[in-house]
Amino acid sequence: MSENKKALLVVNPKSGKDKTRPDPMMIVEKLSKAGYDFSVRKTTCAGDATNIVKEAGEGYDLIVCCGGDGTLNEVINGVMHLNRRPKIGYIPTGSTNDLASTMGIPTDVNKAMDLIINGKTYGYDIGMFNNKFYTYVASFGTGVDISYDTPQALKNIFGHNAYVINGFVLKLGHNIRNIKPLHARFEYDDGVIDDNFFFGAVSNSTSVAGIFKYNEDEVRVDDGVFEVLLVRKLKSVLDAFAMFGKIKRREYDGDTLIYLRTKTAKFTFDEPTPWTLDGEDGGKVKDINISVLNRAVEIYSNDTKMFIGDVAQPTFVREEKERKIFRRKDKDDAQDEESEGIADEPSVIETAGENAETEVKEKKKFFGKKDKDEAEEATEAADAPEESDE
DSSP states (O other): OOOOEEEEEEEOTTSSOGGGOOOHHHHHHHHHHTTEEEEEEEOOSTTHHHHHHHHHOTTOSEEEEEEOHHHHHHHHHHHTTSSSOOEEEEEEOSSOOHHHHHHTOOSSHHHHHHHHHHSEEEEEEEEEETTEEESSEEEEETTGGGTTTSOHHHHHHHTTHHHHHHTIIIIIITTGGGOOOEEEEEEETTEEEEEEESEEEEESSSEETTTEEOOTTTOOTTSSOEEEEEEOOOOSHHHHHHHHHHHHHTOOOSSSEEEEEESEEEEEEEEEEEEEETTEEEEEEEEEEEEEEEEEEEEEEOSOTTSSOOOOSOHHHHHHHHHHHHHHHOHHHHHHHHHTTGGGSOOHHHHHOHHHHHHHHHHHHHHHHHHHHHHHHHHHHTTSOGGGOO
């Protein structure tokens, strides 16, 4: 009898509204019925989820995060430090849950658990902010403290509306004359913008802080590209509220609102500037380098259009799978590759699960049919006119 899979449940007991906080016992009961041996750890302070995962996460097959986007950020930061990265399940119980909304992860606890137990994982892009990791958004400027400066009591009462109440509408809309924009040099894949900005966000989500909504047809969370939004040229309250209207209509005019996509982003400010990472305090930084780690982690998600493909594994695993397929296709090539050390690499077919096995079978059928078709084409080509042979 094979050993049970191992799961680590990380719970933020203060996340979300009191009435909607899940019962951890219900979650562990579902894990137990699904054949998991599990451990439960509750966070006690900011950054605790990262420390828990870094210290105890090695050797687990699955880490389940029960909390908000900030807790998920901490869990992923811990996972990124592990030699072997477990799959991640997310039970969103926060006030905004931007990432869950983007990836089609249910906020209902039972449905989220069903997805983790019966669903499949997808590769998900992670952002690198200097030496820190972030999950879906890094931002600066007016309103960056929308999340971490909003009292927990207000979050629990109003949900994501608390961010709107405490953030842009109050701080920017009514105080525009007293707010000075931040001067920065912004370098990205296709150019440089040197200007004054009221706000900026580099994200991998269709929604930021429940305020900014992007076109779902353009955002893919595993494409190796992040979306950037910059706000500038606001001189009055009327300008600010006109900007809110443009955001709602997704009218990125290139003047007040700049929207672009890039793999890398570099910001240079005149002085240290506060940033937020996934709604949590990211510290004051003057020079920032942001890059995308393509499909760095595997996370359970519904099969949505937010992914460009159905390949669940990160890039390095996909490349290994391709090598494994070709080794099985041709024994002579396999021997050559073994002499080069390729065949000594870990078997991905054994560890990637049913998705990988299905993909291998389909590719073997493809190569078998391809060889047959090529043989038939070679026979027909002998009698065909030379100009038709390409």
